[in-house]
Amino acid sequence: MTMTQERDALLRPHAEQAFAAELTALAAADDRPRPPSWKLSPWAVVTYLLGGTLPDGTVITPKYVGPRRLMEVAVATLATDRALLLIGVPGTAKTWVSEHLSAAVAGHSTLLVQGTSGTAEEAIRYGWNYARLLAEGPSEAALVPSPIMTAMRTGSIARLEELTRIPSDVQDALITVLSEKTLPVPELGTEVQAAKGFNVIATANDRDRGVNELSSALRRRFNTVVLPLPADEDEEVSIVARRVEQLGAALELPAVPAAAEEIRRVVRVFRELRSGITEDGRTKLKSPSGTLSTAEAISVITNGMALAAHFGDGVLRPGDIAGAVLGAVVKDPVADQVVWTEYLEAVVRQRAEWADFYRACREVNG
CATH class of the missing domain: 3.40.50.300 (P-loop containing nucleotide triphosphate hydrolases)
Structure with a gap:
């Protein structure tokens, strides 16, 4: 090989x-x-x-x-x-x-x-092979170096x-x-x-x-x-798209076309909830307890790609990401659930182009 x-x-x-x-x-x-x-x-x-x-x-x-x-x-x-x-x-x-x-x-x-x-301190400094230590006493051969010592x-x-x-x-x-x-x-x-x-x-x-x-x-x-969070939505979308492509190749996931729209949607949801205000600055929002990081957005999209590839029609759709978005947002089943429900009704529902995403989220929200 x-x-x-x-x-x-x-x-x-x-x-x-x-x-x-x-x-x-x-x-x-x-x-x-x-x-x-x-x-x-x-x-x-x-x-x-x-x-x-x-x-x-x-x-x-x-x-x-x-x-x-x-x-x-x-x-x-x-x-x-x-x-x-x-x-x-x-x-x-x-x-x-x-x-x-x-x-x-x-x-x-x-x-x-x-x-x-x-x-333990041994992870910073060094440890000992205790079998050799007991048999031979302290010696270079019995010493186990830490990564820092190496x-x-x-x-x-x-x-x-x-x-x-x-x-x-x-x-x-x-x-x-x-x-x-x-x-x-x-x-x-x-x-x-x-x-x-x-x-x-x-x-x-x-x-x-x-x-x-x-x-x-x-x-x-x-x-x-x-290290700051991505400065704007386009930058964060670019990061998520690149890492999703790399992870998809590493995990040998079948190619899922037209993921750009869902990537941008997830990034916008996360950025709005993270900042406590909608993109247009008109609606103030409560923020959940989690961080809603770029890394979590990558995870949500990758999970959705696996669903679309193995259990869907090969196209990434709102239904493929709704459950993962819910899991990322709602860490506290009480307080975060309130935050997410209010966001769904006050923001997502009002966006006509997000109607499919709203329905998918309502379905998994119960």
């Missing part, structure tokens, strides 16, 4: 696998200075993220749609001794950007720590997801790593010093503020880049 066949057999390839051809083409065309251990120059990394056309005609697809300056600041941060913190509400592509940054800079995105309330040794990028979900005392294990660029191993009387190219990309959810706030000492070790 070739590398391409292996990649195509994966449900969700890593960024460096899915976009290997683009990364290779960029590396070949990239004649600008590269920081130590970087696979591409900062200019090429930004081009990989935002898209462009190379001199040989190779088209680099956009991975992120948004302000160019944000990506330039993020990439420039990684070229310094400061770590990068990507922050924003759920669904603003923090993890997506983190993965693609790591793939473009280091050539891989797999040195990952997933932050949870149960994340990144330090190899001069690479480590990713830390959901930093503010990690307990505060565990977060503080990062301070010495980020300030001194060393990781002491007192059991062995040694330390790991970071090779050039080492850095950390962390993500944090805006809605988790107050869960495990970063200490001022740790926050100073990061440059923070806030």
Whole structure:
């Protein structure tokens, strides 16, 4: 089996696998200075993220749609001794950007720590193979390096997801790593010093503020880049359409034509409920408890495409997305149901061109 066949057999390839051809083409065309251990120059990394056309005609697809300056600041941060913190509400592509940054800079995105309330200090520093530890005592062979320790040794990028979900005392294990660029191993009387190219990309959810706030000492070790929601409807529609197409191909869903109208409808519903006002500014709305992010819009459309392809006539229709929209909006079965019902009657019902969508939503609403 070739590398391409292996990649195509994966449900969700890593960024460096899915976009290997683009990364290779960029590396070949990239004649600008590269920081130590970087696979591409900062200019090429930004081009990989935002898209462009190379001199040989190779088209680099956009991975992120948004302000160019944000990506330039993020990439420039990684070229310094400061770590990068990507922050924003759920669904603003923090993890997506983190993965693609790591793939473009280091050539891989797999040195990952997933932050949870149960994340232990070993996930940041190192652990032990206890069978060997008991048999041999502390030794290099018994030590189990964390992804961060591995990144330090190899001069690479480590990713830390959901930093503010990690307990505060565990977060503080990062301070010495980020300030001194060393990781002491007192059991062995040694330390790991970071090779050039080492850095950390962390993500944090805006809605988790107050869960495990970063200490001022740790926050100073990061440059923070806030990823905003898409600026306007057209931008968000473009993002959803591109990702739906990619996911449909990866999941081998049959092609569903004429999805553009339903994509725009879902995006408009989400944006209006998110902002608390209709697009024309005439009607104020209550907002539900959920985030109604771009990522959720992608999920709603992808689910609708599967329904249309496998249980419908192959055309994405309002009935294919109504149930998923309801599920995305109504997280709280009491309060959110009131919000959704009011929106249906006050907004959706009044739009003559949305009559089929209104009927489909009423049917699943019960």
